[in-house]
Amino acid sequence: MNVQEVYGYAPLMVGAGLALVGVWAVWWVVRYVRADSMMRASIRQAVRVRWTWKRFAQMAGLAVTDRMPTALAELSNTEGKPIKPRVLVPVLKVTPDRFGVVARANCLPRVSLEEFQKAAPYIADAWRCTRVSVLPDGPGHVLIRGVRLDPLITPTRRVPTGRAPARLAAWDLGVDEYGQSVEVSLSQVPGVTVAGLPGFGKTSLINGLVCDWAPSPAMQFVGFDGKVSAAYQGDYADLVKRMFAFVGDNLEDANALFQRLVNLRETRHTAVKAQLGVKDMWAVGPCAAWPLVVVIIDEAHTYFRDHRGSDPKTKKLAALAAENARLVEDLVKKGRSVGILTVLATQKSTGDAIPTFIRDVCPVGLSFAQKTAEAAVAALGEDIRNWDDANPINLQDPAYVGVASMSHQSRPGFARIRTPYVTDADSARIAAATAHLTRDPMELLRTHGGLTLSKTIDHPGDRPKAA
Template identity: 70%
Template sequence: MTLNDVGQGMGYAPFLVGVGLAAVAVWAVWWVVRYLRADAMTRQSIRQAVRVRRTWKRLAQMLKLCATDKMPTALASLANTDGKPVKPRILVPSLKVTHDAYGVIARAGCLPGVGLEQYKKAAPHLADAWRCTRVAVTQDEPGSVVIRGVRLDPLKFPTEHRPTGSVPEKVARWELGVDEYAQPVSVDLRQVPGVTVAGLPGKGKTSLINRLLSDWAPAPWVQFACADGKVSAAYEGDYYAWVKRMFAFVGDDLEEANKLFKRLVDLRRKRHALVQAVLGAKSMWDVGPSEKWPLVVLIIDEAHTYFRDYKGRDQRSKDLAAFAAENARLVEDLVKKGRSVGILVILATQKSTGDAIPTFIRDVCPVGLSFAQKTAEAAVAALGEDIREWPDANPINLQDPAYVGVASMNHQSQPGFTRIRTPFVPDEWAEEIAHATNHLTADPAELLPAVDLTKTDPDDDGPVPLAA
């Protein structure tokens, strides 16, 4: 290399420095603009994320989240000319931090001896150091952990949900809201025969169901029916806007409800008779719901209305008691036998004790949620005995007005119970979706080929579908 070549190389240096400075300036402007455009809560989270990154190396060592490597590297061994022992290296886990309005989300690397358990043990200290209300540590892939720190309690901030009017991307996925770490919570209702929703009046039960209707109504693969025990006629209640998107609706009349439940049991029997011939499978979920074979969702609000044990010797009381007993038997049939042919029952009541929802129905429903409850008995009835072991998630602690719309549930993807903030769907938004999707309503029974349930096939003793 000649001096001239060196001089030419030196001539590029100012240009490269200028490019580097320009890139730094662009990044700084972008960061400042993003900060200024953020709301006050997000700005605080941005500052929090910067502080977490800046202090991580020192904090990790203080909390013993580091590893000591006593074996010198090859380069260190070559550089060691005086024969003294090489100092061990302190390995600090990598940390990438993002933020949202509620706090920070950090992905930390794992090291030998520093894994999920060590991070969980350090979580309370991380919460103090990062000035968070709570910190949760999970592992979504080998070699790293996700540390979620919330500065503000997401459960205390009411939220609204604006339905998109689009067909859901995932079939039978119920988006519920966010948990106590502001992470989205959903429940997969495929292969689920029944759901129970309990809670005191005005705490969020109907709003929760309203979101399901708003999100699922645009899908041609779902049809709804409803029995609303709070009203005598649809115009009196919460589901008036949805009546035209439902193929059937009844109020608190036990006889009318009985007719609806019989109608759905008859649909269940016909579907069982035809599922193999029409779908080529023993279960609808093997192929998924479709416009011709939709998922049927039966909503029973204030379910205790239809199962109440009427007392009295007069004829009217006897008639009501008979209807209630048969209603329980019919709904039991739907919950226990309807799953494979695409029938889902959602039962909502204030207190899901055995007198409100018979235990032979309630205990078969694998998904249960509970808004605020006044007694431990009601909490156990809604969520099972295990809720006693999770006092922080017990719905008896949700009676404060700040927790309207907050429910406890047994999470499908993790052990124990979690609390979720369910969003409110304003009536005008729900009405828009209901009006736009009315044309999708169809009676599932009318979509089926004819079937004679009185005839049986001598080979399998089952009903014989009539020729098309």
């Protein structure tokens, strides 16, 4: 191909390039117009970060001077003049979201993770962010998260979709202080504790869990609510339709239901090998015939309280509370491998509210606002004393309603999480739409695969009367 032919194709090449630029510009404008106000601000922020990055990186010490000439530079240097050294700046790729920007950069010699982390305060100022996090993003790369708005004081609402979750036993808690989604896997988890002052989000968090999981037939729920006397009262009145059993604050009814669940646990242990072909249900995962049983115990201290007194009524209550603690201990310590997950919620998860032989076996713990250091330590462990920013005693401001602290699963320390609010109307909608999926796990055991469990633990009429 001669030079004239190349020139002949030049207009076509230029036209194609301009067409691509036009398509990109139209896509960018449409994306910007369709975005809400928060997203538009983040898009503008991302553009500003890209345009100013090379200059800022050099000012912040995130650049390195390369004095070794490249081969091309040496070949093109026909006059023998000294070749100017090059200033290398990490390549930055920026993505906006509702709270700010996420940037990924490569490391250079003498510009590694440590240098990026030291420059985090300067990055926050330059990018106009309330806080910046710098984490490793694979060998030779870093992830920079900058939030323009503080996610912790930005209330969020979740509207349940009514669709079955893509991943069973995955709990979507909300977003952390950097606006990143926080998901906790509850597979192979025997128990969860949720603590915090009244009105700061415990029940809303559990409602959200039920609404997210309710559309799956592989999930079945049973409820205990220690602050009501009947199923039509309190925060779970709408969700009762999706529970195969529910009791209020009556200790006798609660004791009967706890015993029923322990019987279910024992029967499952007898049947798991025959019905599923494995010793641990999690080897195959929950299914409609063998669902994960989620035991929700709200205001747990009601059922374990140490009643003191010598009169017959008090002695009876004390005996029931002690028996309740023994039965729940059985569920938490032995229920994991047969698909029983126990969620205990209380104001203070100290030993008098949740016995330590139950609380200390639950590997996942969250705490909303607390008034005392003792309550914070009981909920999250002694290490929380070393993480003042995440300590739940600092979450008592009304702006932090719905914010919880928990041990960080991906790195040392604790994370603060903004949990989304689920309205009563949405809870009622999901419960009504999924009520037909409610099954008694014991009945499923009796009919699954045509297997008769006559030789296993069976207890006709074991369904307790709802309080």
